[in-house]
Amino acid sequence: MAHYQVNKTYQEINEKIKQGKAVVVTAEEIIGIVREKGEVEAARTVDVVTTGTFSPMCSSGAFLNFGHTRPPIKAARVWLNNVPAYAGLAAVDVYIGATEPAADDPLNKVYPGEFKYGGGHVIQDLVAGKPVHLVAEAYGTDCYPNKRVEKEITLKQMVNAILCNPRNCYQNYNVAVNLSNRIIYTYMGPLKPRAANANYCTSGALSPLFNDPYYRTIGIGTRIFLGGGVGYVCFPGTQHHPGKPRNEHGIPLSPAGTLMVIGDLKQMSPRHLVGVSLLGYGCSLTVGLGIPIPLLNEEMAHFCAVSDEELLAPIVDYGTDYPQATGRVLGHVSYAQLKSGSITLNGKEVATVPLSSLVRAREVAQTLKEWIMAGRFLLGEPVELLPTAEETPLAPTYARES
């Protein structure tokens, strides 16, 4: 066990939050505080650091229970605004996935496809309070005789609506370039030929898992800001790969840890859950997500003080290497360089393009900070932390993440 000069517990910090005495700063503000006062003093003064990210997160979706009908139906095929939802669950439970396009979407038949409406848009329309057209079909049973239901339904009218995202909040992500000779359309946005632009997608120093790189405070039960409401980390996300190589600050040099998160969709807002259309790629959902990190000791202050200069992202060629899963990385670049507007690749200046909204990520971190300072958001102590070691060996295609 390491011996720290500062030792705080979740209970002590929550007590201070309840009394309105907790000192809360954002992950951008803590950098200067640690530089000025040192890690120990910062950990003594500050109780919680809030983080934030606002990016398309494809592995997202919601469980919906649309309520029993009369006569009852055991829905086998369900559409919401003509977007198919998975109905292989109990009678009126469905799962609507963010990337599911509308049933009649032309997809990439006319390339690049526009993917105007999909599961992410259904989720945003629901949280915006708009009625959604529901169609359910069934084969009919003795106990569930109804074979077809068609109605307008709002989020309020649903019995339950739970956002449950199997993989969010990537710890680091690729910087996408295109070394081929034609423009390509990817989930990282349009990439012009001959590396004319480099697209990146994290909020850097504000990004949740960059501020707790070894998951010392994040695990099952961590209470978070999710889509404008309150959510929880419920499990390591799919493709959680903590074993990726790290730099001297403990920061993974490629996409590593991920989170599975859950929360009551009925409390969320359309400002922080935005249905998106990625040209030539598909539909998705942009999610606003923020995690409070308790400064339990000076080591946590050290981790939270990480700045854009110390965070490195891998540059990957989406023209050839990514679609062929070669795992080749062209080099690494810091988030400070990425945010400056251009990077140098093979001696050539390349314009950088953010896909993740830093403006909204700051808003998420700021909102979470205000919630905690107002005493309306308490820290959730994890019942189990996220794994820091690989549970299964990395597949040979591990460098390929999406």
Added chain:
Amino acid sequence: MHAEMLILRFSKEVVDKPIIYRLVKDFDLEFNLLKATITPRKEGLIVMELKGHPKNFRRGIKYLKEAGVKVQRVAHEVRRNEERCYQCGTCTAICPSGALYVERPEMSVVFDAAKCSACEMCCVVCPARAMEVRLNQKALER
């Protein structure tokens, strides 16, 4: 049939040439004048709708440019729906005129409508579909 609103700017050198006449006669195009101010020895300006077969329309535009007329197509303009835009920056990858750019260090995304050429490339690239095409009313009022 193809129709578009155009703003034509004539320099001193070409202002007295029968350009619109040739446009009608040689390219079989129909025009509807909305505004015309041509001051002798000074720059002239015409706002008009030009209509005709798409092929003739293209040839007509080419003729205008070759004759030294500055052609601005203003049938539509692009505007940003501020409510939908969440300031990511994806659009800055493709904007050819620099109308969309990232303001540093805030990292906010700025749309400078004055620099926009209404090419509409941002409209399909914007993940939130915040860039919208509208009829340019100003062109009619000017």
